[in-house]
Amino acid sequence: MAEAVYILGAVSSLLCAGLLLRQFVASHQKLLLWSALSFLGLTATNVFIFVDLVSLPEVDLHVVRWSITAASLGLLLFGLIWESK
Secondary structure (H helix, E strand, O other): OHHHHHHHHHHHHHHHHHHHHHHHHHHOOHHHHHHHHHHHHHHHHHHHHHHHHHHOOOOOOHHHHHHHHHHHHHHHHHHHHHHOO
16 A cells, blocks of 8 residues: 555656646746756655665665755755745
């Protein structure tokens, strides 16, 4: 059951990123691009959660997961600050 949640989290994050990128192409608002990049990073985080906890349980990848999450949130924060000027 947990495996399905990890996969659905990755799929929903990827879907959000795709929708944000599609809207960015249509409107060229940079905040949409920063948000899409953030969601792509969150998709990678969800994939690493699946790999870490299901595929390779003997390997500890939590540092990689948290690093990708921090970078993704940093991108979103940077985009929010940059576009508020």
